[in-house]
Amino acid sequence: MPRIPLEDNFDDVINKAQRGLKITDEDLAKRAEVSAADLAAVKGGKPLVAVIRRVARHLRLGPNALEELAHKDWYPTQPNFPRGFAMFNTRYGDLTVNSYLVWDPRAKLAAAFDTGTDCGAMLDTIRAEGLTLRYIFITHAHEDHIADLARLAGETKAEVWASEPEPFDEFPAAKRFKENAHFHLGELAIKTLFTWGHSPGMTSFYITGLSWPTAICGDAIFSCSMGGSPTHFTEQFRNNQEKLLTLPRDTVFAPGHGPLTTLAQERQHNPFFAR
Numbered sequence: 201m202p203r204i205p206l207e208d209n210f211d212d213v214i215n216k217a218q219r220g221l222k223i224t225d226e227d228l229a230k231r232a233e234v235s236a237a238d239l240a241a242v243k244g245g246k247p248l249v250a251v252i253r254r255v256a257r258h259l260r261l262g263p264n265a266l267e268e269l270a271h272k273d274w275y276p277t278q279p280n281f282p283r284g285f286a287m288f289n290t291r292y293g294d295l296t297v298n299s300y301l302v303w304d305p306r307a308k309l310a311a312a313f314d315t316g317t318d319c320g321a322m323l324d325t326i327r328a329e330g331l332t333l334r335y336i337f338i339t340h341a342h343e344d345h346i347a348d349l350a351r352l353a354g355e356t357k358a359e360v361w362a363s364e365p366e367p368f369d370e371f372p373a374a375k376r377f378k379e380n381a382h383f384h385l386g387e388l389a390i391k392t393l394f395t396w397g398h399s400p401g402m403t404s405f406y407i408t409g410l411s412w413p414t415a416i417c418g419d420a421i422f423s424c425s426m427g428g429s430p431t432h433f434t435e436q437f438r439n440n441q442e443k444l445l446t447l448p449r450d451t452v453f454a455p456g457h458g459p460l461t462t463l464a465q466e467r468q469h470n471p472f473f474a475r
Contacts, residue, residue, distance in 0.1 A: 203275075204289055204296065207458035208425035210252065210270040211245045213471050216425070217259040218243075220433025231258045247271065262474035269424050274469050276423045276461035279452045281411045284388075286325050287460065290316035292344040299345070300416050300454055302407060303331050304386025311335040311385055312358065313405060313416045314456065315348040323355060335383060337390075338362040339418025340399040341370065345456060363394060366401025377403075393443045395420035397436020398427030404444060406451075415444055415463075416454045423453070423461035424470050437472065445473060 208216070218228060229239045232254040242251045247270040256263040268274050286301045301322050303310035310331040312322060326333055333356040338346060341362065349371060353360050360374040368374055383390040388409035395404045395417060404417040419427035421440050429436045444453070444463070451463040468474055 204459045207422040216428040261471040265474035266471040297344040307386030309385040314345040317347040319348040319352040333358040341368040363401035395439040397432040414452045418456040
């Protein structure tokens with residue numbers, strides 16, 4: 201698979217944080233003691249380091265991590281999964297979206313997480329590995345993540361599951377889970393974590409039994425960023441802090457957009473969480 205770009209640039213991070221915290225441009229410029237013109241330039245993508253660092257402190261962002269992102273100095277080291285894990289990246293307009301397949305190689309039982317816009321490669325993997333797809337888990341019901349759900353469910357007859365709070369009228373046959381629900385696939389254990397904010401029922405799935413502990417986290421968190429939410433930003437941030445950033449340090453984060461990363465790397469390089 202080609203190298204997947206980071207989901208957000210430094211200016212995207214600044215804009216997400218500012219919208220979420222409901223701080224106006226005028227107020228932010230005043231707090232950071234920068235000119236309105238310089239703030240507008242930074243928000244438009246110009247890497248003015250002194251301004252970026254001043255703004256970061258007032259948006260609760262890590263200045264070093266934000267500067268690093270502005271310079272494009274870092275990309276997450278990719279974890280290796282010899283067996284039992286596959287990532288699929290499909291195009292949605294001018295973006296790409298991720299979906300995932302995990303399985304127990306001995307039991308040949310599998311679970312899918314979202315579908316992206318084309319589940320063809322996932323179906324090919326299921327057939328090549330001789331797998332039975334038991335579950336299709338939905339992180340959240342935004343169109344880019346479930347665009348090919350009818351096809352995947354129709355061809356595999358797998359159960360479709362989404363969280364109780366997530367609006368999900370597109371697939372009436374879907375079953376609903378509560379937080380901290382547990383599912384098993386042979387030696388794999390899957391636990392649901394409600395990391396809502398970007399959507400009302402956004403769910404991350406914590407999986408043990410693979411080569412690494414893994415959290416498939418939808419749009420809750422990305423490498424060097426997190427999902428935006430103009431109305432529930434504080435809750436989104438708190439859920440990420442309390443439910444994802446408290447997992448074991450070697451946990452792999454498998455986000456809905458952008459590359460794989462790890463909890464340890466995001467603690468150091470994600471402006472929302474690095475200090």
